[in-house]
Structure formats: structure tokens, C-alpha cells
Amino acid sequence: MPYSHTLLGVLAVAVLAAGVPLRGAAAQSAHATREDKLRVAMIYNIARFVRWPNDGDPSQPIVFCVSERARIAPAFREIEGKNIRMRRARVRLVPEEDASLIGCSAAHFARDGHLSLEGARLDSHTLTMGEAPGFARMGGIVEFVRVGKQQRFSINVAAAREADLKVSARLIDLAIRIE
Template sequence: MRSEYLAATALALFVAALPGRAQTDDAVLKAAYIYNIAQFTVWPANAGTRPLNVCVASGHALWQSLRQLHGKPVGERKVAVVEPAAGTACDVTVLRAGAVRPAADGTGMLAVVDEPATGYAGAVALVEEDQHLRFDIDTKEAARAGLRFSSRLLRLARNVR
């Protein structure tokens, strides 16, 4: 319970980042958001203790920052940052703006879209607003994937649908 409180506090601090955040590397901050959001996601019971695969293309702007999270704990699991490939079970998929909705339903895959433009915005959308990084949550998309979010996370989101 104490670690959940500390993680919620850390996420709240990221959400309330000061305008001076421009000095902070944008990719590092986004990677921290993704990590904290993963901690407040209720994953399917069948996930067990296998690694929490964060799938992101090596050419994506967040690749290097997400790689820094490799091996960090999310509950009983450890983060593994991998490139998406056939046969790879992705728990978190980081997509670029304008991405097409992944075909998998009920598989427990959390889709995070970085700066969505129009169209699909995933279960989580990372959005820059007034020099702050915010996030939106689509609970229907999460439910479609078989996921739920902590009420603490929902309270921190800019928009919840």
C-alpha cells in the first residue's frame, strides 16, 4: 500500500510539472509517464510474472528513454522494452500520432498514443498542453483490451472517457 501511495505521488508530481520542464528531456518525461501509468493499470490475471513487454519501434523518439526502464518493476513483473514483432506478446504498445487501432481485443495490451492527431488515440493519449505533459484515458478502449485503471490514475488524467 505504501509503494502504491509513493507511485501515485510520483505520478502526481509529473502531472503538475512546472513550466520549467522545457529543460527536462521530453522523451524521458513521457517514458516516466508510461511507466507510472503501467503501475496503475490492472492487468489480466493470466499475465503472471512474465516480463511486462513494452513494445516500441526502435526508430520511435521514445525508444532510448523507454530502454532506460528495462528491468524496473511493475508489481510482480519486470519491464522489458522490445521492438514489436510477430509472436511478441505486447503488454504496452507505444504508437505514433495517427496510428491505426491494433486488431487485438481482450488481449491485455495497453495502447499508448504519443501526441495523437486525429483518429485513434489508444487507451492512453500523451498530450502536450500549455508546456505541460498531460494524458487522456479512454476507459472503453481499456475495457476492449481487458484492462482497467486505478481510480487514482483516473483522477490525475486530463480527460476520462
């Protein structure tokens, strides 16, 4: 066979060496599930494609609110302190006795949380995101949709306009449905 024996020799040693595990397999313990982490990453990334009326003021944080009771809540720790267009991301876990979302730039309505779109008190410029089927049709801005193992979202552009939020064309491109 017309190949370099030296090269193959090096590779054979490397393959064998690589076949010896250096440490035992260590299971990663995580508080949040992969699905939750993915959804929070999507929530954060979706927010990067949205402009709020007060975006020009870097001293104003972008506050993400989620029900403290929701299973997804611990995964929100990942985005605390991150930057979106010079504005700091903050996370507010809303206690069960509270239904006020005043001061929230973005609010996530988890299915197992205590907050609901109808019952919550919202600012006029809140980016509302939810998991319930029909959330966008009922006036929410972003609705997460699961098809098989895939996680996607649909978007209600009229609701976004009503909240005076500017949604990037790129985000609309990625939405699987536009209400």
C-alpha cells in the first residue's frame, strides 16, 4: 500500500494511547435539564434580536422575570450578568405570592409557574414569552413550540408592535410561524 509507514506508526500509537481513559467517567450533575438550559439560551438570544424603547440607556438593565416555582427557573442563572447591547441582563425570580411583572423587560410564562398572561400586571413594553399552546394567538409575543425533540418558536408581530418593541427581521426569519 502506498502510504507512509512512519505516519501510520505515529497514528497507531496515538490511537492506542487515546484508547486508554485517563479518568473514570464522571456524570455531570446539573440542576437544570438540557431542555430547560436550551430554552433559557433561546430566551436570551431572542432578546438580543429585540429592541426596547429605552435601549439607548446602558444604565438600565434588561430584566428577565420568571416564576420562582417554575422548573426552568434555576436555568436562568446562566444569563444573569450577561450583556445585551451594553445593557446588563438581570434575572428576577417572581415569588409565588406576587403576580406583578412591573419592571420586567422580558417575562417568561412557564407552564408550571404561577404566572399567567391574563393575570399578570405588565409594563407596556414587556417582551412576553410563553410555553402554553396558543400563547401567541392569545396576545403573547413569543410562543415556544415543541415538535418531536425540536424546540422552536412562533411570533406575534402585532403584539410586539403594540408593546413598542422592534423585532429584527432575522428573528422573524427563524420563527416557524408568524401570527
